[in-house]
């Protein structure tokens with residue numbers, strides 16, 4: 001059997017304009033794909049209908065073309081593939097690893113108010129203090145059937161036991177030997193695997209898509225490194241192959257914050273209209 005052609009992807013969410021941090025990720029993917037004689041895919045991660053907008057998607061395509069990137073078509077848009085995520089979810093449910101959770105983020109915050117040491121996940125979100133064992137499956141089913149809104153959570157202790165010890169191969173952005181990293185999915189607690197509004201979550205959609213698209217190399221920012229523990233767990237539970245991973249360092253602004261849409265980091269579109277060239281963007285992106 002011949003080895004799969006190296007396949008890379010850039011996977012932005014169209015919930016704002018791209019900034020230099022995205023340029024760094026996109027250009028690194030393109031450079032690594034070129035060096036490996038591989039493919040570059042573009043995936044639009046738009047499961048969050050409340051925040052994603054078609055005009056941001058159009059701006060992403062414009063910015064990437066201006067940077068000189070060339071990707072394969074068709075572009076995969078996650079909002080068009082909910083059935084794929086629903087079938088992965090059904091598989092996890094059939095394994096008894098998923099349960100309905102009726103507590104909102106507000107309920108969790110209120111339950112833990114006055115407990116500054118309450119455990120948090122690697123992204124800083126409070127872990128839910130409402131364990132699966134607090135309610136019977138019959139009660140959960142009845143509440144679901146009564147039309148109460150719910151999210152689906154992964155029973156992490158059980159899922160981690162099922163999967164056994166996990167890790168991944170982390171390849172440096174500069175190339176060279178990969179090193180093995182131990183995964184720690186338990187640090188995430190019972191992660192939400194499907195939100196109230198959509199039959200998936202970032203974690204589930206990314207894992208299903210990477211497998212369906214034959215992605216062999218995931219190159220993304222270091223802020224997503226901890227999430228790789230959940231991704232490896234889901235890959236093992238769903239019988240999906242493990243890509244190689246590269247988590248590149250993040251660009252920081254003058255105050256030392258990572259660039260982000262939420263703090264209004266300068267967009268590529270603004271740099272472009274100020275006369276900055278793609279070569280200058282590459283330099284400012286640290287490449």
Ligand code: GLU
Nearest residue numbers: 011012013045206220224
């Ligand atoms: N859509 C994610 C983001 O824009 C990236 C997902 C990934 O590369 O795994 O942050």
